[in-house]
Amino acid sequence: MSADKGLVENAAGRLVPTVVNGKEQVPFAGVAKHKPSGARAAPSLASCADFPADGNKVVKDLKTALKAAGLKDGMTISTHHHLRNGDFVANMVFDAVSEMGIKDTMWFPSASFPCHSHNIQHLDSGVIHHIEGSMNGPLGEYCSRGKMRGLGVLRSHGGRYQAVQDGEVHIDIAVIAAPTSDAFGNSNGLTGPAACGLLGFALADSQYADKVIVITDNLIPFPCIPWQIQGNYVDHVVVVDKIGDREKIVSGTTKITRSPDRLLIAELTARFVREAGIMKDGFSFQGGAGGTALAFAIYLRGMMKEAGVKARFVRGGSTRYLVEMLEEGLTDYILDGQTFDLEGVRSMGENPGHVWTSPFTSYNYHGKGNFASQVDAVVLGATEVDVNFNANVVTHSDGKLLHGIGGWQNCLFSRCTILPIPSFRDRIPVLVDEVTTLCGPGELIDVIVTERGIAINPLRKDLLDAVKGSDLPIRDIRDIKADVERICGGAPQKPRFEDKVVAAIKWVDGTVIDSVRQISG
Amino acid sequence: MSADKGLVENAAGRLVPTVVNGKEQVPFAGVAKHKPSGARAAPSLASCADFPADGNKVVKDLKTALKAAGLKDGMTISTHHHLRNGDFVANMVFDAVSEMGIKDTMWFPSASFPCHSHNIQHLDSGVIHHIEGSMNGPLGEYCSRGKMRGLGVLRSHGGRYQAVQDGEVHIDIAVIAAPTSDAFGNSNGLTGPAACGLLGFALADSQYADKVIVITDNLIPFPCIPWQIQGNYVDHVVVVDKIGDREKIVSGTTKITRSPDRLLIAELTARFVREAGIMKDGFSFQGGAGGTALAFAIYLRGMMKEAGVKARFVRGGSTRYLVEMLEEGLTDYILDGQTFDLEGVRSMGENPGHVWTSPFTSYNYHGKGNFASQVDAVVLGATEVDVNFNANVVTHSDGKLLHGIGGWQNCLFSRCTILPIPSFRDRIPVLVDEVTTLCGPGELIDVIVTERGIAINPLRKDLLDAVKGSDLPIRDIRDIKADVERICGGAPQKPRFEDKVVAAIKWVDGTVIDSVRQISG
Secondary structure: OOOOOOEEEOOOOOEEEOEEOOEEOOEOOOOOOOOOOOEOOOOEOOOHHHOOOOOOOEEOOHHHHHHHOOOOOOOEEEEOOOOHHHEOHHHHHHHHHHHOOOOOEEEEEOEEOHHHHHHHHHHHHOOEEEEEOEEOOHHHHHHHOOOOOOOEEEOOHHHHHHHHHOOOOOOOEEEEEEOEEOOOOOEEEOOOOOOOEOOHHHHHHHHHOOEEEEEEOOEOOOOOOOOOEOHHHOOEEEEOOOOEOHHHHOEOOOOOOOOHHHHHHHHHHHHHHHHOOOOOOOEEEEOOOOHHHHHHHHHHHHHHHHHOOOEEEEEOOEOHHHHHHHHOOOEEEEEEOOEOEHHHHHHHHHOOOEEEOOHHHHOOOOOOOOOHHHOOEEEOOOOEEEOOOOEEOOEOOOOOEOOOOOOHHHHOOOOOEEEEOOOEEOOEEOEEOOOOOOOEOHHHOOEEEEOOEEEEOOOOHHHHHHHOOOOOOEOOHHHHHHHHHHHHOOOOOOOOEEEEEEEEEEOOOOOEEEEEEEEOO | OOOOOOEEEOOOOOEEEOEEOOEEOOEOOOOOOOOOOOEOOOOEOOOHHHOOOOOOOEEOOHHHHHHHOOOOOOOEEEEOOOOHHHEOHHHHHHHHHHHOOOOOEEEEEOEEOHHHHHHHHHHHHOOEEEEEOEEOOHHHHHHHOOOOOOOEEEOOHHHHHHHHHOOOOOOOEEEEEEOEEOOOOOEEEOOOOOOOEOOHHHHHHHHHOOEEEEEEOOEOOOOOOOOOEOHHHOOEEEEOOOOEOHHHHOEOOOOOOOOHHHHHHHHHHHHHHHHOOOOOOOOEEEOOOOHHHHHHHHHHHHHHHHHOOOEEEEEOOEOHHHHHHHHOOOEEEEEEOOEOEHHHHHHHHHOOOEEEOOHHHHOOOOOOOOOHHHOOEEEOOOOEEEOOOOEEOOEOOOOOEOOOOOOHHHHOOOOOEEEEOOOEEOOEEOEEOOOOOOOEOHHHOOEEEEOOEEEEOOOOHHHHHHHOOOOOOEEOHHHHHHHHHHHHOOOOOOOOEEEEEEEEEEOOOOOEEEEEEEEOO
16 A cells, blocks of 8 residues: 555556545446446436427527537536547537636546647636546647646547446537537438548447437438438537538548658568458457557558468558458458548448447447457557556657547557557667556567567567467567666666556546646646 | 226227226327327347457347247247238247247237248247237137237337337347348348348337347348348348248239229229329339239329329339339339339349338337428228218228238328228218227328219318319219118118127327227127
């Protein structure tokens, strides 16, 4: 036990708060150790008698909708990141909340992006009390500097679904940005000027929030098909000029890395997947939109073609490279969580094999299984990895909280989790003795691929055996780390923190796996 | 108030039980009068830690699954009618329950068919205590004769979803017949030897039952796309040789009526829809699979073509006639609740505009609106209609309970509800002073079309005005009734009943709209 007031040591040896934003917490108890008790959240019953028979739920503007939804001080308001850094909606929402004179709200985004630094004024003024949700960039830094009144709470995509489903977070009002909607509230992300692909991040909110507002710039006649969000869960529909900036919602084209080191890492990763026997007919893998992950998928595609191997499914974040694989017949399906480029959006609308999923299907740990554990191999990033394969994905080595968890924690449950990472960045080693923030327990991380060799988690004797005799540069993680420290002039300096805890990191089961402290200076 | 013990008079003047199968009831209070309080049913939380990481939930056989699901005396077990009169599963289930020595279960089918008369032995022996669900044919007669220990409870498709969602019915174990499934439990009805189209009737069960068993004769590799039932809700998967008799699941071809009277009724109905101005660009209607409803759709199609009118959507039960309309471009969408023939199944698999719906989207009255009230015109059947437009759809004029409610009550909320019915059947008038069993309040029934003329509900002055000046044979319902009684030699004899109540008829909001008594003799 620590002397830190209100903190306890969890099963990973991390000091975590026992109370977060007024709510009792369960410290991380180990992978698959904490079992939920109780029941799913139970929203109030509605009646068709209280909704327009003609199905027209359109109200004049956002303020009218928020008022009708009963907006009050202290409420929890959710938004979603399917419009990514092009989103206008989360800013509109808190501008309206501010103009209505409401204070102390909790903002519960599925993620926030640099475009949302606009809302810092509403944090400063007290309109937003705190944020629970990924804070990419400026809002993360704001939190890191101890400026937020409440604690930031970071959850994975699956953990967010779990928290809402389990009633850990009660959403009073959900505002769902919809690239296309009908007046009843059926919505999708496939068409319209702000087309983003799918709306899966808002699924939990639609199902469990007290009041649901759909906001669109592309209202079409009932029925909006497919209804990725079902109007049967929606209270009000608001039509605005523009919900987002098309250019920043999806890339026109996704960029592959040009760095020779990263290309080497990507190729080694693909070769590992092949040599370990994972790449075989009917297998599955998760791609990604990062430069290295993209390059990995392209290398693997080449190897699959060469070997005449076809995948059963590929998990997106989809890009044109995955779409090409689908259209070339190299996979039966893309099971997609978000589309990263225009080709992804097009394909999801056109190809029956390009399937939209949600954090419920893919990641919710408090379901009767999910898809994540059925993926043969995933490649993920990390900001730091320690010699026990524990990994960090939210803070940089300077201690700043600059990234969300995304689906990262959820994906660790795949049959083979591979982190293709450079062994150092800006002359700061990525391989460390102890990660600044623990996001993923080492027992779930199987392989680290660096430009200096591949380290396999000793727990995975099967993988060590599988690549024995291959010409892959398999090395001990400590040896790679020693190399890197020689190059960089030693282990990285530990970041300097204040005592104050500014954020809690949740595990997929709702327990607290780590905390983040205010940075010094 | 009545002298009948335990019965009260509801807002429709019907005597209904205050307690049904041990549960307190709310008497029907009028259309849109009863508002639900409380919250949605809240199933226990699950954890991925308790499910196989490889996603393989297949167990040896049905008994193993039922045992693993914790089957006990007195439990509620649900099945579904998407395999209609070709279903093998509901019989298999109760054979297994019987062999396991379990007693006093409640069978909660979405509907039962003549093929399920097999289960009468299990009612006789005490394995099944009673049935809550539509009882078409022999099981209805069994109930009518007072042989069931508990009360039959009849609900509409939407009412069944509402009852499960609201926690009025708690399902311990749901067994879902799946024409195609993967080992994780993702299922659909689109392919496989028992292909039936869609599995919407089982949606509520998958979401709210404690334990969910999927039973299939067509196991495919993960993922089963589309997942009409989501494996994330499924506990166990069972593979058997055959879940149904293909010939009886869907018709090879749907049959149009050849009766000249019924053809006349169908044509008058289509003409009414046209003359009343309902048939216009962007309109919607609900078809049906009955001979008259089919003929109506064919007449209407002809009129639409002639007038160059296109529908926005058509509600199924789909048949090849609706599919032809979709494929000819006469409608943008079929919003389908069940497919009645092979062409319907094919189209649902192939046409993105042929959309599978569920009782949640279409009919649940305790949602934030539903689709039923957005349909411009529906045509429905009835066994009896009274002079105030109240209608019966469950009992025959001899008092026997032989039909379920289906989506009938839910569809009454459309903008124009039309009952095309013969004015008499087997020389027994269909138009009566008072219906034997009240299923639909007259205020929701707008038009009666018979071979002797069309009666418009006086409440619908707008419709009376709309057809003024047309050459349609608009008549007072009492005049048509008088005609019919002249032909048939008077009003029909009232059926003879015992005092004992054998079934309760629920309204869409869970209140009791009427009761059915044991038939005499």
